[in-house]
Amino acid sequence: MKLRHILSTQQFLDDHVLAEIFQLATEVEKKDRENNLSPVLKGKMLATIFYEPSTRTRFSFESAMQKLGGSVISTENAHNFSSAMKGESLQDTIRTVCQYADVIILRHSEEGSSEIAARFSAVPVINAGDGTGEHPTQALLDLYTIWKKFGKIASLNIAFVGDLLYGRTIHSLVYLLSLYKGIRIYFISPRQLRIPEKYKTFLNQRGVQFEERRDLGDLRDIDILYVTRTQKERFSTELEYENVKNSYIITRDILQGMKENAIIMHPLPRVTEIEENVDDDKRAVYFEQVKNGLYIRMALLQMMLT
């Protein structure tokens, strides 16, 4: 199966593609651990165009490309394409860069920007985060992490904690989870940061069970605790922020009330919402997520460029 662009996880609402991606990621990981990777992308060029800097995501793609023998041209100051007072349009930038590259990785502050890019690009475009929209490759690596840990995805209970309004990695993952039977989702957030209506409508249409609540509450049945950062600037008063922030801090005490084989996920960066002494618990998998992201992106690049 050939992937053209990767813009939204909605395009993966066909189980078969995911299975193929995960299988290839598994193969790539095995080869990497055996120091046995083939330079299958030799002669191919990846361009990162980041209007918002994100060294984490940029490094992941650039490492993935080079590990498969490909080359990289990179900018985290994409606004430099237009040095004039009035900028060059995104579409002109894309039409320029696709003359140099075989795949474009785009990070942009505006939702929908990757669709525009894909429309004007002669080469595949991967959305590496478009404002509060989506971040599909993060969701794929999240799902891959769950799949590796549980050997399945169906019938799991997943709790999302924190900023569910602006958290694009959660938005992207919710679409993917709807593919699996028996999933139950808990949306745990302050009132101001509830999951947008459109995701709830989507889940209802797909018949996925979910509930919303404000407190962490009882986590005994949770298989996956997916924690996100709560941003100060979303609150009208400092006090309100502090209250919310402190109510969602994951501690060793909270872990004690969870299943032995549950996992704690986080898209990173983590600030104070998971205490550092949780990191040593075998259920904390956020740095494994980072490694899985490398393999997922290697798999995607290989599928798109070969």
Added chain:
Amino acid sequence: MKLRHILSTQQFLDDHVLAEIFQLATEVEKKDRENNLSPVLKGKMLATIFYEPSTRTRFSFESAMQKLGGSVISTENAHNFSSAMKGESLQDTIRTVCQYADVIILRHSEEGSSEIAARFSAVPVINAGDGTGEHPTQALLDLYTIWKKFGKIASLNIAFVGDLLYGRTIHSLVYLLSLYKGIRIYFISPRQLRIPEKYKTFLNQRGVQFEERRDLGDLRDIDILYVTRTQKERFSTELEYENVKNSYIITRDILQGMKENAIIMHPLPRVTEIEENVDDDKRAVYFEQVKNGLYIRMALLQMMLT
């Protein structure tokens, strides 16, 4: 023929070098389209030293180098060489970088900076834009685009439109055009942005026909319409700027008054001076220029480093 540095198009006022460059660019393009490029620059290192950011030009050189098997070290913040209050001199920076690299690509805000760099460098230097001075590789790709489109350069009519005073790509191209018989140049610009005297003197000495005018006027005989961006800050009043800017906007209507086999060129970035609905006209070649720039730079790097 071995090229040492590329500082000004004046050094190409010998037809034979250009023919060789264009021939090699053609070969490289053919190999690229056949996925058959050889890593002839394997083991070679290119350094980009950009005091003024320009992702477009930087990407072009970095892609060219890597497509031929070479490696890249890159900065678009060259002022970071000197973190002190009082900066390191350009010559010290160059003497440092030439210890690491086999070729240096320099973008600098001051005219003549690339000559200084070349004087102190132990390795070849390519001027990738020095203030309002020159941008020789852009002129080479422009000329290559013309040559590919018309199969010749002699006896063509070319109109330059916009900022002819500060437009360094035009300055560099004017030198090259003087090599060909029967060329006729139209310099179309506002009064404030006329082509500098020294280029007119040069053309007179070489016996090249040219005329200046303020209005776009009749474009029926034009083979090449070379459009540039007019910068707001060059005008004393907003009104004056708006008048000029609007008088040079290339529209589909204007194209209707032009030859069927004319071409519309632009060094990019384009802002409003060419309407986007012109892009679909087969005469619009500005994104082809970008691709040709890649091949010209591959050819130049190969000639300089092998």
Added chain:
Amino acid sequence: MKLRHILSTQQFLDDHVLAEIFQLATEVEKKDRENNLSPVLKGKMLATIFYEPSTRTRFSFESAMQKLGGSVISTENAHNFSSAMKGESLQDTIRTVCQYADVIILRHSEEGSSEIAARFSAVPVINAGDGTGEHPTQALLDLYTIWKKFGKIASLNIAFVGDLLYGRTIHSLVYLLSLYKGIRIYFISPRQLRIPEKYKTFLNQRGVQFEERRDLGDLRDIDILYVTRTQKERFSTELEYENVKNSYIITRDILQGMKENAIIMHPLPRVTEIEENVDDDKRAVYFEQVKNGLYIRMALLQMMLT
């Protein structure tokens, strides 16, 4: 011998490692000059994480890695790892990057940061400057330069001139010099910028002869004149700064009073403390230091990663 991390030159207070590094650097230099380098680091990934920009040091490591066939992921804006108001901790950044890379090169503004990085990294870390602490690979290249020039290090007289308080390259080099018999060190600095007590205590413990003075004075017996930049912001008044600055400027006149086979070193960037007409004197070796830095870093990376 396998090196794990490179954090301080104190870890080299065993002569044998240095001999091995210098021997490998010599071999690497020979192969480079013969265009005969082997891609021994093929498939390995180096990450530069620079919280303080330093194009010089970054280029040196990135060139070294790629010349040996390795790949690079690079940032000189490491603070971009944490886009939040409150940043991600260094340890989380390190635990992320070590998922992508086989070696991490860290430049950070705080002394001791590289020890923290090493503690949390699953891959080797090289300290590329931690505040006013150390810069061990600079000291290694300095020592290598001395060794190449004199064929030995024992029994040499070395004068350090300028900012000995904050000059981390000097701090790192002082540790290494203590290994050799018959060394005599002159610390020449203004009162405000004297070498910290801990280095004097260290030298006394090791039985190394040294003296401090304020004036350049008699340099007839000096084998190595190691000059550093004096930073204006270290002084309370402009006048005080100007006096000091001018009293340490190395001129051709001063060179006349020095040995024919002495050497003038500088870690760069140089501002006014060595006049440019000194550069042509064969005793000025600061650009050779740059080249030696490339070979030392190639040797270190090869030792650490193979």
